[in-house]
Amino acid sequence: LNEGTRIRRKETLENMCDERARMLQDQFNVSMNHVHALAILVSTFYHGKDPPAIDQKTFGEYTERTSFERPLTSGVAYALRVRHSEREKFEKEHGWTIKKMETEDQTLAQDCDPENLDPSPIQDEYAPVILSQETVSHIVSIDMMSGKEDRENILRARASGKGVLTSPFKLLKSNHLGVVLTFAVYNVHLHQDATPEQRIRSTVGYLGASYDVPSLVEKLLHQLASKQTIVVNVYDTTNVSAAINMYGPNEIDTGLLHVSSLDFGDPARKHEMRCRFKQRP
Numbered sequence: 001l002n003e004g005t006r007i008r009r010k011e012t013l014e015n016m017c018d019e020r021a022r023m024l025q026d027q028f029n030v031s032m033n034h035v036h037a038l039a040i041l042v043s044t045f046y047h048g049k050d051p052p053a054i055d056q057k058t059f060g061e062y063t064e065r066t067s068f069e070r071p072l073t074s075g076v077a078y079a080l081r082v083r084h085s086e087r088e089k090f091e092k093e094h095g096w097t098i099k100k101m102e103t104e105d106q107t108l109a110q111d112c113d114p115e116n117l118d119p120s121p122i123q124d125e126y127a128p129v130i131l132s133q134e135t136v137s138h139i140v141s142i143d144m145m146s147g148k149e150d151r152e153n154i155l156r157a158r159a160s161g162k163g164v165l166t167s168p169f170k171l172l173k174s175n176h177l178g179v180v181l182t183f184a185v186y187n188v189h190l191h192q193d194a195t196p197e198q199r200i201r202s203t204v205g206y207l208g209a210s211y212d213v214p215s216l217v218e219k220l221l222h223q224l225a226s227k228q229t230i231v232v233n234v235y236d237t238t239n240v241s242a243a244i245n246m247y248g249p250n251e252i253d254t255g256l257l258h259v260s261s262l263d264f265g266d267p268a269r270k271h272e273m274r275c276r277f278k279q280r281p
């Protein structure tokens with residue numbers, strides 16, 4: 001290969017990779033803003049009115065009809081903060097018990113109808129899902145604090161007031177790795193510089209969105225019709241020595257590699273896109 005051809009080939013890879021990374025990042029950012037707006041909707045119409053002016057039917061219809069605003073998400077849901085002292089009253093009012101999230105081997109052992117789930121064991125507080133987009137209706141009544149990744153997200157979201165992301169993990173009723181984005185909902189307008197303690201105290205619930213990364217990235221890349229030319233991987237590189245492959249095949253060395261940075265808006269998580277040509281020149 002002559003020098004000129006090699007340079008052009010390298011530039012082509014860089015441009016294709018950067019373009020795809022930027023598209024993915026922009027779509028993620030757009031959906032994150034809409035999930036934030038949904039948290040404000042719930043704050044206004046569920047907590048801002050007595051009795052609440054939004055129920056499952058309204059939330060289900062609204063989130064389904066606005067799903068085009070949240071590219072890459074597979075569904076959104078709202079979990080209410082329930083203290084143990086309020087549990088009995090809450091369960092009586094809703095007509096169901098707060099359920100514990102299943103582990104993976106439980107999911108394999110039995111079908112995952114929420115009716116078959118165990119009640120959540122006693123805790124200081126719970127985060128049962130009370131409103132959901134139809135696409136994730138299987139998480140209604142499940143205590144989101146009983147799942148490791150969801151729990152960490154809830155604690156970080158409410159102390160920070162920012163949208164926060166989980167590490168990649170296997171979502172319920174999905175065979176792929178995904179991530180969850182969480183915003184806390186507060187019962188007062190908090191100042192930009194409110195302390196974590198003030199935030200935790202005024203927390204009333206958690207609005208979350210799940211991202212089924214492989215199928216959604218696939219859909220996005222498909223629109224670009226470049227799949228003949230390059231192989232794309234998306235990694236969570238939060239722990240550099242143990243990067244997690246969130247999208248794409250196991251890496252095979254086909255020579256030239258380009259890494260494009262990806263910013264999904266949570267400074268505690270790092271992501272990147274890695275691109276290669278399918279064929280050697």
Ligand code: WA2
Binds near residue numbers: 079139153206207
């Ligand atoms: N949503 C969908 N599938 C899941 C999941 C989840 N969490 N966790 C495991 N599989 C209601 O942060 C609050 C959504 C959690 C929000």
